[in-house]
Amino acid sequence: MKTTERIIPDRLQSPIQRYLKSWETLLLAVAVAIFIANSFASPYFLNAWNLSDATFNFTEKAMIAFAMALLIISGEIDLSVASMIALASTAMGAAVQAGFGTPVLILVGLGTGVICGAFNGILVTRMGLPSIVVTIGTMSLFRGISYIVLGDQAYRGYPSDFTFFGQGYIWWVISFEFVLFLIIAIIYGIILHKTNFGRAVFAIGNNPTGALFSGIRVQRVKFILFLLTGFMSGIAAICLTSRLGSTRPSIAFGWELEIITMVVLGGVNILGGSGSIPGVVIAAFVMGLVTFGLGLLNVPGIVMSIVIGALLIGVIAMPRIWKMTRTN
């Protein structure tokens, strides 16, 4: 193979060019538009305290959404996240009844999440079952256990220092939850975009067989992703339980679909292989802004969900329609 020296350039497009054409930019434009529309629509919108309150509508969901984004990029899905919150919260409630303090509660919450995640992970990676079905099953199972434990009862009486996680403020209007959300966003951004692990996630999502044949421990990576999702559900359970100050089996009901919507809106390909954490962050803000803005106008939640649903289909359909009309 002695041919003339040929230099292949590293890139044709600079990263900046690429960003400008990206999904995130489109989404950011949508977010800004919604922000501006909101500030015109309601006089109460541009208020620091109100905006701070608004973040609570999405921070807990977004924390899970980051782990879910990685899971979906790897080609799997976890529908049991909301049920893991319920079970973790129930476990924490039981710990309170047993007289444990805040540090133990946190361990119990995180531990329950991790155990649930491991259970999903084993079923999917060891037994080779499709994750969508497995987690439809565990979704019923985990919440079902909460119902068996709690029935029509509630756990309450959380220690007063426990309330900090869901109700505390770090500085001025900056809540603990919001700061946690930002830190987690940065951590996940780094994991996905800047580490070997993240690269493996993308490879697996694009072609699991190819990744395996490239020497990546596919099942181990997927198992870790299920663990992470469980862990994040544990964190969300701590925040939510602290914010509500009580545990009922119906806690966080229906969140799984909102979380997946957030992830997909953030530009993560539901079929796996592509997506970004900045996209999910912006999507979280978009959903939070829509909900909060419409809430200020006293629009019922279900009407907001129409907007979110239409947004979900619209932002995915628009580029495709545009492409279709251009090629024709």
Place this chain on the structure above:
Amino acid sequence: MQVITQDQSSQDRTKPVLVLDGVTKVFPGVKALSEVSLKLFPGQVMALIGENGAGKSTVVKVLTGIYQPNKGDILLNGKPIHFSTPQTAANAGITAIHQETVLFDELSVAENIFLGHAPRSNFGLIDWPEMERRSVEILDGIGANIDPSVKLRELGIANKHLVAISRALSIDASVVIMDEPTAALSYKEIEELYELVDKLRSQGKAILFISHKFDEIFHIADRYTVFRDGQFIGDGLIEDVDRTTLVKMMVGRDISQIFPSRDSHLGDEILSVENYTHVTEFADISFSLRKGEILGFYGLVGAGRSELMQALFGITNLFSGVVRIDGAEVIIGSPADAVSNGIVYVPEDRGKQGAIIDLPIFQNITLPSLGRTSKNGFIRLAEEFKLARKYTKRIDLRAASLDTNVENLSGGNQQKIVIAKWLATQPKIIIMDEPTKGIDIGSKAAVHEFMAELADQGLAVIMVSSEIPEILGMSNRVIVMREGRIVSELTDDDLKPETLVQYAAGINRER
């Protein structure tokens, strides 16, 4: 099956039954076919020849109604016809045995044969008994003894292929297209296929036979047409042409299929495998490999060669037996273990197993070497590009940029990426499974040359191949496998095509 009488077909011999005239097919960014012409005559086998990307498969898809041409005419018996769907093509009497096994595992054999044109009973409902009866008829006609009511997934590869052929025959066709029909067949099955082609020819059907293999073409075809880069290059009678001319037409320059000459300086033993056994796939495999050696594995399709290699690479791990590398016993439970022990594997199925085609070139190359380009698990892009640049240069890759997705490359360049990916891990042993399957002649020679170069540098190479010239041209030593076992090990003077085939087919038994 429809039988057309001999005199009827001989009448039409000189008049083409199907003509493509100036057909152009454009995809976004690619002109797959550019004003090509093709004539099919009744009772004759037309070989369509061309390298990968020449447009052969596109022609098949145009003829079977899967693609609609942008320009040009299709004439059936002299009349222009438009195939808007696969259904209209079938109705016009054009049927195809496709390159890929396009069958349905979960459906019954009968349904696989008749899907889309099943016999109907009253109320337009599918008539299952009639469908099974006619399936038996067709299967018997090609000498296949298959129960039409079983699910396809219960059949072996060879029988599946017979079902695919039966499906093509179930349509009362005047034109039969065979798109690389022998690719997945063993020696014996290929012979049977030839008989079938002869039979169809004698029935007066026009046959379009697409193949890479010159032996086949000269054995079976009456005429040839050559495409290159989506353009028509020439056609004529097979008897008027020789191999060199055809190759020249195909690649546009002179290429002799000469394998690189090598001086074999074999080093120490690097790999030894003892009594390697898998529950269902292979048993009692023992062999050794030396540095600088190219060890060929020959056998029929389904002899268990790929399965053995994938077990060595840690994909499957139900085995007993011992593997030693440099004399030390190793346990390989996953590909990751294999790579860290210096064994790498270039798989047969490039698109699915070899490369991750939706990721850019540099990421494919660095994927198994991330441990070296990164720091504490954090990616360092500059290091990655450095590594990718080094190895793409070494394999002489042709690509627009290292950031291009592998998907956009030709088969040959994709294969080069897979090889580069493994070289970057600095392996001791490289296993290549059908390394030149489905890549163009130019790239083929490059891969061969490169393989020789690697061996000369002291790398140990295992090459699985079903192409006898390649096996003979490249290997220092050849192991022949049959039905999951090693039946023979051949060197030097024993390395003759006949011997290989005899061992592989079980005609001559050793051990």
Place this chain on the structure above:
Amino acid sequence: MKRCKFTKIVAGLSVVASIMGTTAFAEDTRIALVVKALGIGFFEAAAKGAEEAAAELGGVEIIYTGPTSTTAEGQIEVINSLIAQGVDAIAVSANDPDALAPALKKAMSRGITVISWDSGVAQEGRQMHLNPSSTPLIGNTIIKLAADHMPNGGDVAILSATSTSTNQNAWIDAAKEVLPNYSGVNLVATVYGDDLSDKSYREAEGLMATYPDLKAIIAPTTVGILAACQAVTDAGKIGEINVTGLGLPSEMAGCVDSGATKSFAIWNPIDLGYAATMLAYNIHNGAATDEGSSVEMGRIGSAVLDETGSAAMSDPFTYDSSNVGDFKSIF
């Protein structure tokens, strides 16, 4: 590029926020009536009452709102947006007494008057709670309604709303307490229909299958009583099983006509909404909420607060074939 845009907006935002943060907007007193879920007849009627009170008071704007399904999280989001709008008072019928408390505490800390009505909130999460009626009285009434029509005693079962409904649970406990006073009345089961028609219907069917000797189903919820009535009618057991409990005359008229329900009780939801609004208005304007203090409820009278800060509005009123026709067009 995009980051720069974002920081600009954030900067601009905080400036605007600091200017606008303390500005009051409305001259009207704005009272939010937060219900368990929108669309339920009972609450629609309560909203009517609230409007009536607003008209009477003048200068009061009613924001009738709530989640679309009976969840605590949904109510919290609604309450957060009400806090953001800086309403003057919130009167809430809670889906969960504890989960709402932190959000409502926050509302109170921002100077919003908070009361609960119908279904209460934990004491620290509100200034007062208005019970539609006294809990023991309701508990007694629902058992009595069943007992009146089973002179020889027999099995009865309770079909409740969600297992977390504060008021339903309290009434059921009260009912159980007075049970010994009704000899022969035997409570065999308590099931939950979650205030969903179909689930309530199935639970009622399950009761009938499990307890063949069942004489009465008591449903202290308007959704449950309707569903149970439908289930009994469909099973052809009118006359055998009497469905009773709490229902709205407009919805129950058919059941009474068919005989599936002999009698049922309810307080006037219009009055309840009216009273809640009056209370919220008066407390917002400085009425005391200590134990024993009395707050005016307009035409209803005045509410006297007990040691838990609760007060009762009125007695439940019983409807049967003789009077249901007169009320079915009202609520």
Place this chain on the structure above:
Amino acid sequence: MLKRLITSREALLMLIILVLIGLVAIRFPRFITLSNLAGVFNDTSPLILLAIGQMIVILTKCIDLSVAANLALTGMVVAMINVAAPGVPVVVIIAVAIGLGALMGAFNGLLVWKLDIPPIVVTLGTMTIYRGTVFVISNGKWVNSHEMTQAFKAFPRYELFGMPMMSWTAIIAVIIFFIVMTRTTLGRSFYAVGGNPHAATYAGINVGRSQFWAFTISGALAGLTGYLWVSRYAVAYVNVASGFELDVVAACVIGGISIAGGIGSVGGALLGAIFLGVIKNALPVINVSPFWQLAISGSAIIIAVALNARSNKNHGRIILKSAEKTQ
């Protein structure tokens, strides 16, 4: 032939259901009376109808999460029609329900077919849109029993040969779709599309169009169920059948329908639905707290999918066996 029947998934599931019913009967003999079993079947009818539609969608490698919302919207629309125009005969109401449901299903199908948006995203979106639309058109108000006409409410209850029309509708749907799925080109194309979309294209089947029809059928069945549900329970409101889509998917999974497409049958969907129906009805009867129901059905799904995966497992190539035979 007999062997194949006995080892089939459907037969196994049937056996499990019979054992389950038997166990319940030990604790509570009245459970196996004909009238009670008929009642269980009647209760399960909506699930059966929806499971058939979902099965077809899953066969084509898609999923339809919007069925419950479709049901709620259709139910509300027909209920409102009934209130606004009490004179409209039930036949017309049913036709409107099926038509409207099919329209919503077709909308899903079009997005999947023409825009190539993944089905889970499409139906996640339309699920919230359809459900929200119920709120918008009804303004959140309930349509209650007393507002509906007798004729409107009577249809699902009308008894023919001792069984209500609700049950008959499910039975008829099972028969019709059994024929459609085994004996028509459309039915077989669903299997082909899900089993091997690539090959289906070569066999002249338009993959997208088949998926479109699958969604349309699923939608039509959801619409029909919408009317039946609203008239049977005599109430229409926003949250009718909320969360039911997961029960429907669960029924399909338990019934052996492969989420990867191409494998499944009407019988499987029927039995999967009945399995869930029996559990739902049996728990209160044998005095197990209803709070156990969720965990039990969750476990059933996990066990079912594990069993299915086991029976479908690719055993790899058997190369050696033939070698041993020839020796």
